[in-house]
Amino acid sequence: MYLLMLRIxxxxxxxxxxxPAQDMRSPVHLYIGHEAIATGxxxxxxxxxxxxxxxxxxxxxxxxxxDMRLMLAEFYGKKTGYCKGKGGSMHLVDPENGxxxxxxxxxxxLPLAVGAALASVMQGNERVSVAFFGDGAxxxxxxxxxxxxxxxxKLPVVFVCENNFYATNSHQSAxxxxxxxxxxxxxxxxxxxxxxxNDVITVFETARNAINRARSGKGPTFMxxxxxxxxxxxxxxxxxxxxxxxxxxxxxxxxRCPVKRFRELLLDENVLPExxxxxxxxxVDEEIEEAVIFAKNSPLPSPTELxxxxx
Amino acid sequence: xxxxxxxxxxxxxxxxxxxxxxxxxxxxxxxxxSGGVFRATDGLQEEFGEDRVVDTPLSEVGIVGTSIxxxxxxxxxxxxxxxxxxxxxxxxxxxxxxxxxxxRSRGRFTCPIVIRSPYGGGVRALELHxxxxxxxxAHTPGIKVxxxxxxxxxxxxxxxxxRDPDPVxxxxxxxxxxxxxxxxxxxxxxxxxxxxxxxxxxxDLTVISWGAMMKYxxxxxxxxxxxxxxxxxxxISPLDSETIINSVKKTGRCLIxxxxxxxxGFGAEIIAQINEKAFLHLEAPVERVTGFDVxxxxxxxxxxxxxxxxxxxxGVEKVMKF
Numbered sequence: 001m002y003l004l005m006l007r008i009x010x011x012x013x014x015x016x017x018x019x020p021a022q023d024m025r026s027p028v029h030l031y032i033g034h035e036a037i038a039t040g041x042x043x044x045x046x047x048x049x050x051x052x053x054x055x056x057x058x059x060x061x062x063x064x065x066x067d068m069r070l071m072l073a074e075f076y077g078k079k080t081g082y083c084k085g086k087g088g089s090m091h092l093v094d095p096e097n098g099x100x101x102x103x104x105x106x107x108x109x110l111p112l113a114v115g116a117a118l119a120s121v122m123q124g125n126e127r128v129s130v131a132f133f134g135d136g137a138x139x140x141x142x143x144x145x146x147x148x149x150x151x152x153x154k155l156p157v158v159f160v161c162e163n164n165f166y167a168t169n170s171h172q173s174a175x176x177x178x179x180x181x182x183x184x185x186x187x188x189x190x191x192x193x194x195x196x197x198n199d200v201i202t203v204f205e206t207a208r209n210a211i212n213r214a215r216s217g218k219g220p221t222f223m224x225x226x227x228x229x230x231x232x233x234x235x236x237x238x239x240x241x242x243x244x245x246x247x248x249x250x251x252x253x254x255x256r257c258p259v260k261r262f263r264e265l266l267l268d269e270n271v272l273p274e275x276x277x278x279x280x281x282x283x284v285d286e287e288i289e290e291a292v293i294f295a296k297n298s299p300l301p302s303p304t305e306l307x308x309x310x311x
Numbered sequence: 312x313x314x315x316x317x318x319x320x321x322x323x324x325x326x327x328x329x330x331x332x333x334x335x336x337x338x339x340x341x342x343x344x345s346g347g348v349f350r351a352t353d354g355l356q357e358e359f360g361e362d363r364v365v366d367t368p369l370s371e372v373g374i375v376g377t378s379i380x381x382x383x384x385x386x387x388x389x390x391x392x393x394x395x396x397x398x399x400x401x402x403x404x405x406x407x408x409x410x411x412x413x414x415r416s417r418g419r420f421t422c423p424i425v426i427r428s429p430y431g432g433g434v435r436a437l438e439l440h441x442x443x444x445x446x447x448x449a450h451t452p453g454i455k456v457x458x459x460x461x462x463x464x465x466x467x468x469x470x471x472x473x474r475d476p477d478p479v480x481x482x483x484x485x486x487x488x489x490x491x492x493x494x495x496x497x498x499x500x501x502x503x504x505x506x507x508x509x510x511x512x513x514x515d516l517t518v519i520s521w522g523a524m525m526k527y528x529x530x531x532x533x534x535x536x537x538x539x540x541x542x543x544x545x546x547i548s549p550l551d552s553e554t555i556i557n558s559v560k561k562t563g564r565c566l567i568x569x570x571x572x573x574x575x576g577f578g579a580e581i582i583a584q585i586n587e588k589a590f591l592h593l594e595a596p597v598e599r600v601t602g603f604d605v606x607x608x609x610x611x612x613x614x615x616x617x618x619x620x621x622x623x624x625x626g627v628e629k630v631m632k633f
Binding site for chain 2: 050052082083084086087091092093094095096100101103104105108110111112113114115116117118119120122123127129141142145146148149152308309310311
C-alpha cells in the first residue's frame with residue numbers, strides 16, 4: 001500500500017520535474033494530494049475489474065496496474081505509449097488491466113462503468129466496476145443519469161467521487177446548491193458515505209465493503225472522498241500564486257498529506273522501519289527512471305499511422 | 312418471403328440476430344413493454360425477456376454511455392434513441408467516447424454498438440422530431456452512419472451494422488417507415504456497409520440521394536425527360552466515393568437531393584469529392600436540391616421545406632440545360 005502511494009506520488013513529481021523541458025507534449029492534470037483514494041480503492045480490485053477514470057487519472061491507472069513506462073511514453077506522444085502517442089495523458093485506456101479509459105469529458109466515464117457493470121451481470125462473471133470522478137462531474141447530467149440507472153438495476157458499481165472542492169477554479173460552493181455530495185447519492189437509494197480521502201486506511205476499508213457488496217449482487221455504493229489537489233487544475237505549477245485559491249487552504253491540506261500520514265502511521269505502529277521505507281523509495285525511483293528512459297528513447301509515430309485504429 | 316415495410320424489416324432483423332447472438336441486447340426508452348414508439352421493437356421483450364430488451368430512463372447520455380460500457384465488456388448493444396432530435400444530447404457520448412475508444416486503446420477495444428434512431432421529416436412531427444443530422448455525424452471520425460431507404464436494405468444493413476465491430480448510427484427514415492412494402496427474405500442476408508446502390512442505370516445525369524428522399528426522387532424522375540442514373544448512398548460514412556465518381560464520370564452531370572439543411576449538408580461533401588476526382592468530366596455544375604437553413608418547420612411550411620417533385624425536376628432541368 002505504501003509502495004503504491006509512493007509510486008503515484010513520485011511518478012507525478014517526476015512529471016513536474018520533466019515538464020518544463022517542454023518536450024512532454026501532453027497537458028497533464030496531476031494527482032498529487034489524492035493518492036490515498038486510488039490506492040485505497042484499487043487495492044481491493046481484481047485485475048479484471050473495471051475502472052473508468054477522469055482527466056486527473058494517472059493515479060487510478062498506476063493503482064490499477066498500468067505500466068508507468070507506457071504512460072510516460074504516451075505523455076511524450078511516442079508510438080509505444082498507451083494510445084500510440086495519439087491520446088495523451090487524459091485518454092489512457094488499457095483493456096488488460098480493466099481500465100475503460102480516462103476521459104477529458106467531465107462525467108463522461110460514469111455511464112461506461114455502469115454499462116460494463118450491466119454486462120458483467122448479464123455474463124454472470126462477478127466483475128465490479130468503479131467510476132472515479134471529481135466534484136465537477138456532479139454538475140453534469142451524466143452523473144445523475146448514471147446513479148439512477150445503476151441503482152434502478154442494482155448494478156455492481158462503486159461510485160468514487162474525489163471531492164477536491166474545485167472544478168478548474170470554481171469552488172464547489174459556487175456550483176452546488178447542495179454541498180453534501182454523498183447526500184445526493186442517497187436520493188438515488190444507494191448506500192452513501194463521506195470519508196476522509198486523505199486517510200488511506202479509511203478509504204481502503206470503505207471501498208472493501210462497497211466492492212464486496214457490489215460483487216455479491218447487492219448493488220451500487222457511493223463514496224465521497226474529500227481531498228485536495230496540490231497543483232493547478234492543469235500543469236505542473238501551483239495556481240495559488242495566481243490567486244486561484246487561498247494559500248492558507250493549500251497549507252492546511254498539505255499538512256494532511258496522505259502519503260506522510262500513512263508513513264507516520266507505519267512508523268508509529270512499527271509496521272515498517274524507516275530503512276525499508278528508504279529502500280522502497282529507492283526502488284520506486286529506479287522504476288521511474290527506467291520509465292523516463294523508455295519514454296524518451298521511444299520513437300515518435302510516423303505520419304502513416306494517422307489512419308490506424310480509427311475503424 | 313413476405314412483403315414487409317421498413318419497420319417490420321427492422322423488427323425481423325433484430326429478432327433474428329437476437330436469436331442467433333446471445334450477446335445482443337436492445338435498450339432504450341419504451342423499447343420493451345410498449346415495443347417502441349414506432350413499434351420497431353414490438354414483441355421482442357416477450358420473446359427475449361426484460362434482461363435483453365431493456366426499458367431505460369429518459370436518459371440519452373446514459374443510454375449511449377451504458378451501451379459503450381456494455382460493448383467493451385463483450386456485449387452487443389442496440390440502443391434506440393426515440394427520435395433523432397434526442398441524439399443531440401447523446402452526441403456527447405457518441406463523439407467523446409464511442410467514436411474514439413478504438414483509437415485510444417490502440418485497437419484493443421472496439422465499440423460494437425448500433426444506435427438506431429427514427430429521423431427525417433414528412434410526418435408532421437415538428438422540429439426535434441424531424442431532424443436530419445447525417446452530416447454532423449459523418450463529421451465524426453470513428454463512427455459509421457447508415458441510412459436505409461427501403462425494407463430490403465433496412466434488414467440487410469441493420470444486420471451488417473449489428474455485426475460490425477465499430478459504432479454505427481443507423482438512421483431510419485420515419486416518412487417511409489410504412490410507406491414502402493417489398494419482398495424481404497425470411498432467411499438472413501447482409502447488405503454491406505460502405506457500398507452505395509445504383510438502383511437504376513442511366514446515361515444523361517447522375518442523381519444521388521438517401522433515406523426517405525430516395526422514394527420521392529425516384530418518383531419525380533419517372534416524370535423527367537431524361538435517362539437518369541440513380542444512386543442510393545445507403546452508407547453516409549464511410550462514403551462509397553468510387554460508385555459516385557464512376558457514375559459522374561460517365562454522365563458528366565449530377566444532382567444531389569437531401570432534406571437536411573443546405574449549408575454544410577452532406578451534399579456539399581459529395582460535391583467536393585466530385586470536384587477533386589471528376590472535375591474534368593463535368594458538363595455542368597453539380598446541383599443540390601435540399602432543405603433550407605432553418606429549424607425544421609411545422610405542418611404547412613413542412614411542404615415547402617422538403618424537396619418535392621417540382622423542385623427535384625427543376626433541379627434536373629438546371630443541370631441538363633446548363
